[in-house]
Amino acid sequence: MGSLVRSATLRALRNGGPSFSGIAIRRSSLSVGAFSATMSPPSKAVVYEQQGPPDVVTRVIELPPVEVKENDVCVRMLAAPINPSDINRIEGVYPVKPETPAIGGYEGVGEVYSVGSAVKGLSPGDLVIPSPPSFGTWQTYIVKDQSVWYKINKDSPMEYAATITVNPLTALRMLEDFINLNSGDAIVQNGATSIVGQCVIQIAKDRGVHSVNIIRDRPGSGEAKEKLKKLGADEVFTESQLEVKNVKGFLANIPEPALGFNCVGGNAASLVLKFLRQGGTMVTYGGMSKKPITISTSSFIFKDLSLRGFWLQKWLREDKAKECRRMIDYLLDLAREGKLRYEMELVPFDSFRTALDKALGKQGSQPKQVIRF
Amino acid sequence: MGSLVRSATLRALRNGGPSFSGIAIRRSSLSVGAFSATMSPPSKAVVYEQQGPPDVVTRVIELPPVEVKENDVCVRMLAAPINPSDINRIEGVYPVKPETPAIGGYEGVGEVYSVGSAVKGLSPGDLVIPSPPSFGTWQTYIVKDQSVWYKINKDSPMEYAATITVNPLTALRMLEDFINLNSGDAIVQNGATSIVGQCVIQIAKDRGVHSVNIIRDRPGSGEAKEKLKKLGADEVFTESQLEVKNVKGFLANIPEPALGFNCVGGNAASLVLKFLRQGGTMVTYGGMSKKPITISTSSFIFKDLSLRGFWLQKWLREDKAKECRRMIDYLLDLAREGKLRYEMELVPFDSFRTALDKALGKQGSQPKQVIRF
Numbered sequence: 001m002g003s004l005v006r007s008a009t010l011r012a013l014r015n016g017g018p019s020f021s022g023i024a025i026r027r028s029s030l031s032v033g034a035f036s037a038t039m040s041p042p043s044k045a046v047v048y049e050q051q052g053p054p055d056v057v058t059r060v061i062e063l064p065p066v067e068v069k070e071n072d073v074c075v076r077m078l079a080a081p082i083n084p085s086d087i088n089r090i091e092g093v094y095p096v097k098p099e100t101p102a103i104g105g106y107e108g109v110g111e112v113y114s115v116g117s118a119v120k121g122l123s124p125g126d127l128v129i130p131s132p133p134s135f136g137t138w139q140t141y142i143v144k145d146q147s148v149w150y151k152i153n154k155d156s157p158m159e160y161a162a163t164i165t166v167n168p169l170t171a172l173r174m175l176e177d178f179i180n181l182n183s184g185d186a187i188v189q190n191g192a193t194s195i196v197g198q199c200v201i202q203i204a205k206d207r208g209v210h211s212v213n214i215i216r217d218r219p220g221s222g223e224a225k226e227k228l229k230k231l232g233a234d235e236v237f238t239e240s241q242l243e244v245k246n247v248k249g250f251l252a253n254i255p256e257p258a259l260g261f262n263c264v265g266g267n268a269a270s271l272v273l274k275f276l277r278q279g280g281t282m283v284t285y286g287g288m289s290k291k292p293i294t295i296s297t298s299s300f301i302f303k304d305l306s307l308r309g310f311w312l313q314k315w316l317r318e319d320k321a322k323e324c325r326r327m328i329d330y331l332l333d334l335a336r337e338g339k340l341r342y343e344m345e346l347v348p349f350d351s352f353r354t355a356l357d358k359a360l361g362k363q364g365s366q367p368k369q370v371i372r373f
Numbered sequence: 374m375g376s377l378v379r380s381a382t383l384r385a386l387r388n389g390g391p392s393f394s395g396i397a398i399r400r401s402s403l404s405v406g407a408f409s410a411t412m413s414p415p416s417k418a419v420v421y422e423q424q425g426p427p428d429v430v431t432r433v434i435e436l437p438p439v440e441v442k443e444n445d446v447c448v449r450m451l452a453a454p455i456n457p458s459d460i461n462r463i464e465g466v467y468p469v470k471p472e473t474p475a476i477g478g479y480e481g482v483g484e485v486y487s488v489g490s491a492v493k494g495l496s497p498g499d500l501v502i503p504s505p506p507s508f509g510t511w512q513t514y515i516v517k518d519q520s521v522w523y524k525i526n527k528d529s530p531m532e533y534a535a536t537i538t539v540n541p542l543t544a545l546r547m548l549e550d551f552i553n554l555n556s557g558d559a560i561v562q563n564g565a566t567s568i569v570g571q572c573v574i575q576i577a578k579d580r581g582v583h584s585v586n587i588i589r590d591r592p593g594s595g596e597a598k599e600k601l602k603k604l605g606a607d608e609v610f611t612e613s614q615l616e617v618k619n620v621k622g623f624l625a626n627i628p629e630p631a632l633g634f635n636c637v638g639g640n641a642a643s644l645v646l647k648f649l650r651q652g653g654t655m656v657t658y659g660g661m662s663k664k665p666i667t668i669s670t671s672s673f674i675f676k677d678l679s680l681r682g683f684w685l686q687k688w689l690r691e692d693k694a695k696e697c698r699r700m701i702d703y704l705l706d707l708a709r710e711g712k713l714r715y716e717m718e719l720v721p722f723d724s725f726r727t728a729l730d731k732a733l734g735k736q737g738s739q740p741k742q743v744i745r746f
Contacts, residue, residue: 095675265670287670294667297638297660300682302468307680309673 038114039065040074045139046352049101051092055360058090058104060352066143070118073146075128079162079346080108080137082359082369096313103136105371109161110142112149119146126151132165132316132324140349140373150325152332159344159370160335163195168331168340169324170285170312171199175209178281178308179259183208186234186254188275189261190214190268191288193224195368198231198342200261205232206339210254214239214271231341239268247274259283266291278303285310343367411487412438413447418512419725422474424465428729431463431477433722439516443491446519448501452535452719453481453510454743455732469686471508478510478744482534485522492519499524505538505689505697513722513746523698525705532717532743533708536568541704541713542697543658543685544572548582551654551681552632556581559607559627561648562634563587563641564661566597568741571604571715573634578605579712583627587612587644604714612641620647632656639664651676658683716740 042065048057068074086106088094112126122128128149130137152161174196175181187204191197192213204211213236215224225236234254248256256277262269263286272282273295282305284293299305315324334340345367347355355369415438421430441447459479461467485499495501501522503510525534547569548554560577564570565586577584586609588597598609607627621629629650635642636659645655646668655678657666672678688697707713718740720728728742 095671284670284673286674292667292669293673294665295680296665297657298468300657300666300680301659301684302682304682304684304687306682307668307673309675309677309679311674311677314677 038068038116040068040114040143041065041141043139043141044349045136046104047101048090048104051090051097051100054087054090054104055353055356058356060349063139068114068116068143070116071145071147072116072143073112073119073122073128073149074114074141074143075110075130075149076113076141077108077110077137077139077373079158079373080105080371081163081166081344082355082371083107083166084359085166087359098135103139105137105139106135107132107163107165108137109152109156109158113141115146122146122149122151127154127156127161128152129161129165129328131321138352138371150328152328153336155336156332157335159346160340161332162370163344163368164328164331164335165324166312167195167342168199168203168335169315169327170310171196171203172327172331173312173315174261174283174285174310175200175203175207175259177310178283181207181209181259184210184255185259186210186212186251186257187259187261188212188214188257188272189263190239190272191261191263191286192228192233192236194263194286195342196263196285197261198228199340201228201231201233202340203334206334210234210257212251212254212257212275213237214242214268216268239271242271242274247271251275256280261285262293263288265289265293269293270295273299273305276303276305279305281306281308283308283310344370346370346372349373411441411489413441413487413514413516414438416512416514417722418509419477420474421463421477424463424470424473427460427463427477428726428733431729433725436512441487441489441516443489444518444520445489445516446485446492446495446501446522447487447514447516448483448503448522449486449514450481450483450510450512450746452531452743452745453478454536454539454717454741455728456480456539456741457732458539460732476509476512478512479508480505480536480538481510482525482529482531483515486514488519495519495522495524500527500529500534501525502534502538502701504694511725511744523701525701526709528709529705530708532719533713534705535743536717536741537701537704537708538689538697539685540568540715541572541576541708542688542700543683544569544576545700545704546685546688547634547656547658547683548573548576548580548632550683551656554580554582554632557583557628558632559583559585559624559630560632560634561585561587561630561645562636563612563645564634564636564659565601565606565609567636567659567661568715569636569658570634571601572713574601574604574606575713576707579707583607583630585624585627585630585648586610587615587641589641612644615644615647620644624648629653634658635666636661638662638666642666643668646672646678649676649678652678654679654681656681656683717743719743719745722746 043063045063046058047061109129112122112124128151131148131150192215201211211233213228213233217238217240221238228236257275258280260272260276260282262272262282262284265287266289347369349371358366359369416436418436419431420434482502485495485497501524503521504523565588574584584606586601586606590611590613594611601609630648631650631653633645633649633655635645635657638660639662722744731739732742
């Protein structure tokens with residue numbers, strides 16, 4: 001790629017808008033030179049020009065200023081996490097493949113820096129998060145149409161605002177989308193130490209719903225149990241504890257779970273199924289073990305179990321934006337009240353490579369990496 | 374068991390009524406001697422005194438006459454099939470275990486022989502089938518409360534009337550209970566040569582719903598294909614034909630199936646899943662291969678598949694009797710019109726042991742065995 005083409009491409013990256021595509025790139029490269037308009041500051045961004053291993057294909061580069069058109073809002077990003085799905089997108093193993101070149105990141109929080117002449121309801125200094133579907137949050141300044149930005153409560157804790165749209169929203173939707181859970185009911189989940197798992201425990205707790213949690217056998221599982229119990233988990237078991245015929249004997253004062261969540265697969269999924277009550281539903285939203293789910297015929301016929309799947313993508317559509325915003329407010333309220341907590345590590349943007357390595361698991365189990373711009 | 378006790382027990386078998394139980398046995402053994410009332414003829418029945426291999430534990434015995442009380446109807450049985458679930462009940466491997474001693478059989482058809490003084494709407498000569506839940510159809514005369522008997526059209530073909538409540542009803546419910554199928558839609562199923570499978574093909578056809586059918590690889594599969602196509606199957610494949618990456622290439626003018634039925638498990642279940650469209654549902658109602666169902670994480674998350682189970686038992690309850698009767702009329706209409714056909718072998722009651730051996734698979738693949746009393 002020649003340097004002239006690249007410079008047009010990079011400018012295009014900043015003008016891509018929500019439908020960032022080859023067409024957008026061509027259009028914006030024609031408008032080069034409109035320097036009379038209000039311009040954004042230059043931006044520093046994590047870019048990948050092709051799919052591949054994230055530590056190989058990503059580069060931190062400077063992007064030139066772009067025009068802030070009358071309906072645009074320029075936001076100075078404050079923080080954005082590195083989620084597993086961000087990594088999958090860069091690797092190209094996600095069913096939704098961003099066109100390249102692309103800027104990484106799918107959620108985050110920022111502060112309004114400047115607004116176009118026709119923008120209403122947003123002013124410099126407002127705290128905003130990009131509405132799903134959004135992308136390209138790994139950069140210092142973003143210019144996008146005002147409709148993309150959602151103004152949130154200024155008291156929202158920044159690192160939670162930056163991470164509320166993917167994991168907590170997944171937990172909330174899974175608790176609401178499949179069966180009608182009432183106070184006093186119970187759910188069961190594996191991968192309970194994941195951020196979604198921790199959110200499930202806390203949102204369930206806030207609703208009077210008991211949680212039965214399954215974690216891996218590993219050094220430190222005793223501490224992990226205590227941590228989850230502090231968040232409100234009713235029961236926490238390691239997989240090996242559950243290698244008994246009747247797991248339900250473990251549930252003294254908790255009803256049999258009507259709903260189960262599986263983000264592991266293999267044996268850990270079978271353990272969730274074992275706990276479910278007659279007519280229960282297991283929702284799969286991840287497969288950390290890379291093993292499939294195996295289930296007996298009689299579980300379907302005589303136990304009447306249902307197996308479903310959850311993908312947040314279904315919610316990250318423009319027609320769901322209003323509903324999502326309401327849910328985000330609810331979740332940020334919980335976070336502000338201290339009822340929704342999970343461990344994160346804020347990392348200066350300058351240390352992006354270290355954060356990426358940690359997110360890629362190169363340094364063992366690490367807290368969620370959140371880039372601080 | 375002494376001979377006196379046995380004779381009381383056998384009398385009890387005939388008086389057990391719909392809630393046949395130890396209590397009923399005791400109650401009826403106290404009423405021995407009411408010979409002034411109208412009595413049924415003696416009955417010849419297939420009885421088992423304990424669960425076990427059907428060819429070992431069943432005996433054909435004579436049962437003494439019983440009283441036909443004012444609300445009772447005495448029915449001379451005409452025909453009753455030997456279903457796999459009947460065999461499972463005798464073996465004791467079915468989740469619903471009949472108390473023993475018990476008479477075999479769960480569906481059938483008969484003719485009213487005599488009625489109690491308070492019976493309305495049923496007269497000698499009427500064709501009736503016992504309403505689900507019923508049992509003990511493998512006998513020549515049955516005396517039960519009038520509420521149990523459902524009068525059907527006298528033109529109903531006897532062997533279809535005898536077999537309509539289990540297999541055709543399963544096919545009908547599975548086509549209606551899970552998703553809303555419209556004319557032009559498609560379903561996919563394995564075990565398509567089973568009676569349920571054949572009923573699915575024909576009921577679907579009658580509703581303009583396409584069927585994609587999967588059968589085992591075995592000698593004669595070519596003929597089996599032709600047979601199913603004559604019933605209305607759009608496509609029939611053997612499992613080995615489907616060991617390709619893209620099975621959907623096989624569907625030229627048929628939309629991707631929204632609903633799948635699995636009565637086999639193992640690889641045959643995976644083939645059903647392969648055919649299903651985004652958001653499709655697979656319903657498991659049997660496990661002939663005795664292998665579990667294995668499904669990938671991505672099928673749940675990205676393909677949004679749902680896995681469910683079907684058990685007819687849910688429909689065979691008193692509160693569903695009215696609805697079941699409506700469906701039975703509909704199915705018998707189809708049979709009378711020649712739109713619902715499947716192969717059966719009518720066997721004289723005297724040859725019960727041969728029929729049982731065939732139903733147990735001792736003589737290879739055989740048509741459904743229907744006892745003719």
